[in-house]
Amino acid sequence: MKKILIIAVILAVLGGGFFVYLQITKMDRYLEEAISTGYISLDEADYLADYMDDPRVREVFRKRLISIHGNIGSEKHPKHRPIFDRAFSSHKLKVDDEVGKALMRVMFIHDYMGAKNWVEDYETNPKMTIALTNQLKYASSDYLGMLIGELEARKVKVTNDLVKYVVAASMSHGESKEGQAYLKKGFPKNGDVLTLSGDSVDPNNDPRISEGYAYLFARKSFPKMEEWLFDRLHARLLKHPPEITEEYLNGLVRAMQAQPVPRVVGLARALGPLGAQRLRKFASSLERSEDKAAAAKLLAALGSGSLEDVDPILNDLKDQLMRHDHDADDRKKLVAQAGASLAAFGPKIIPRLIKEMNGDNGHVGAAAATALAELDPVLLAKELVRQIEAKNKKWGYGVAIEKLVEAPASPEIDRFYELMVPTVPEDAVKALAERLDGPRFVSALFVNMPRKQKYDPQEILIYSSALNQKKGAAPQVARQLEHELKIAGGKPDRVFWLVKLLALEKLGQNGGPETKALVQKFVGDKGYYVDVRTTIDSRSGSEIDSQSDTHTFATLAYKALKKIEAREGGK
Numbered sequence: 001m002k003k004i005l006i007i008a009v010i011l012a013v014l015g016g017g018f019f020v021y022l023q024i025t026k027m028d029r030y031l032e033e034a035i036s037t038g039y040i041s042l043d044e045a046d047y048l049a050d051y052m053d054d055p056r057v058r059e060v061f062r063k064r065l066i067s068i069h070g071n072i073g074s075e076k077h078p079k080h081r082p083i084f085d086r087a088f089s090s091h092k093l094k095v096d097d098e099v100g101k102a103l104m105r106v107m108f109i110h111d112y113m114g115a116k117n118w119v120e121d122y123e124t125n126p127k128m129t130i131a132l133t134n135q136l137k138y139a140s141s142d143y144l145g146m147l148i149g150e151l152e153a154r155k156v157k158v159t160n161d162l163v164k165y166v167v168a169a170s171m172s173h174g175e176s177k178e179g180q181a182y183l184k185k186g187f188p189k190n191g192d193v194l195t196l197s198g199d200s201v202d203p204n205n206d207p208r209i210s211e212g213y214a215y216l217f218a219r220k221s222f223p224k225m226e227e228w229l230f231d232r233l234h235a236r237l238l239k240h241p242p243e244i245t246e247e248y249l250n251g252l253v254r255a256m257q258a259q260p261v262p263r264v265v266g267l268a269r270a271l272g273p274l275g276a277q278r279l280r281k282f283a284s285s286l287e288r289s290e291d292k293a294a295a296a297k298l299l300a301a302l303g304s305g306s307l308e309d310v311d312p313i314l315n316d317l318k319d320q321l322m323r324h325d326h327d328a329d330d331r332k333k334l335v336a337q338a339g340a341s342l343a344a345f346g347p348k349i350i351p352r353l354i355k356e357m358n359g360d361n362g363h364v365g366a367a368a369a370t371a372l373a374e375l376d377p378v379l380l381a382k383e384l385v386r387q388i389e390a391k392n393k394k395w396g397y398g399v400a401i402e403k404l405v406e407a408p409a410s411p412e413i414d415r416f417y418e419l420m421v422p423t424v425p426e427d428a429v430k431a432l433a434e435r436l437d438g439p440r441f442v443s444a445l446f447v448n449m450p451r452k453q454k455y456d457p458q459e460i461l462i463y464s465s466a467l468n469q470k471k472g473a474a475p476q477v478a479r480q481l482e483h484e485l486k487i488a489g490g491k492p493d494r495v496f497w498l499v500k501l502l503a504l505e506k507l508g509q510n511g512g513p514e515t516k517a518l519v520q521k522f523v524g525d526k527g528y529y530v531d532v533r534t535t536i537d538s539r540s541g542s543e544i545d546s547q548s549d550t551h552t553f554a555t556l557a558y559k560a561l562k563k564i565e566a567r568e569g570g571k
Helices: 002-037 042-051 057-066 080-087 097-109 113-118 126-137 144-153 160-172 178-185 205-221 227-239 244-258 261-269 273-283 289-301 307-323 329-344 347-357 361-376 376-389 398-406 411-422 426-433 436-447 457-469 473-488 497-510 511-521 555-570
Strands: 526-535 543-552
Touching: 002 042, 002 057, 002 113, 002 244, 042 057, 042 436, 057 080, 057 097, 057 543, 080 113, 080 178, 097 126, 097 144, 097 289, 097 526, 113 227, 126 144, 126 160, 126 497, 144 160, 144 178, 160 205, 205 227, 205 244, 227 261, 244 261, 261 273, 261 289, 273 289, 289 307, 289 329, 307 329, 329 347, 329 497, 347 361, 361 376, 361 398, 361 543, 376 398, 376 411, 398 411, 398 426, 411 436, 426 436, 426 457, 436 457, 436 473, 436 497, 457 473, 457 497, 473 497, 473 511, 497 555, 511 555, 543 555
Parallel strands: none
Antiparallel strands: 526 543
């Protein structure tokens, strides 16, 4: 029994000693955790608030205020205010930019003006005035007006920076009536007190306001910039060209990635020849491929591009297509944009374009062809004809083909379209139908048609629609079918099946009496074709249903013959 009592006493002594140890080391343990993790719980903050004499504790509270971005009293931190009030009641905050930013949120966003008591002589503290002014750089519409009111109450003196920050903040957040009032009436002269009631400089001719526009332009995120805001910036900066700073050049580069090219080029041209020189030097310091490409495109659009600027544009096109899951329309758009930028280099880039068209990257080749279509469509047609005839054509050039359709008539371009049917059916047939007369169109269609056993129904529909809509084509169709029959030794069942299908349909629709004898020869044709229609699930891509119908050419010829006779009898 005595032994047990001794053990109990020892344990009690040890436990008491451990408790005393915990109490003695409590502050050090809390501080160690706060310093290492940057976090203190509400209970720890409540305990440490009574030890603000210790500079380590003051630093912990300062960092905690900054780390929670001034959200004192918000829903996330509802009980922090009284603790911070107690902590800073005797040991005031030393104000710097970070503390000032946090205090702005406490006072203006979370509506706790009691935070003024955390700073010694708040109303006259010069560092607080500086902090308030600096917050204009970050001010949101939520408290921009209150921030301007605080500066007016302090009778702060107007400077270039003050005007710049108010302008930028007011433009970014148009809801601030106070900021918009200064933009409308104008700011006092430098050195005068910030107020709307005194004399002011004409806002339309105030270089300080233009500097504010340039400052906003240099720091704004252009993909998110509202169109009205860019229009305002664009109009002002063209009227008052800004100083050529790295920040402004960076703004031009970022704007080039998100805004219509002519707008950005106009801003860059306003900088004069020196602007292009500075932009080229600035471009050499850029690291991201999209930034390098944007600078290269801008230099080319300004007429200052060199062949060294081609690679950043092509590399960026490759990077974008590799980084993102683009659909066909996105890829076409990216290729068209790159092609337009390459065309801006002018004729000097043509040898490089030809080289890329014969390279190993289809999208780069397509962009090069698009640029060449802009610079020299006849040369593009010649190159494509050379590729096709050499059986070395690797890529489809959809955008370039569309541009060639718009080009003036030329034998080279027409020859290209005559050869295009085997490679890009839809684009080629549409282009052929637009550019060539009836006889030449029919000849190109039938001569260059791929002789294959299976066709996608959409391809056949494209051929058929273009042929049926082409006026004056029926006589040439008859001559072409007669020619095909002669090559087949006069045996209708040996004529290529798609030629028979398209020709008999066309003659049934528009054939005259002189074609009756020819169509009659196919009434005894023993051949047939199978029309397969498949339904695909648009989401999964899997086949839902498939139906097939067999049609004989004899039946098709008989129906065509009856239609010709009906037209003949109606005359």
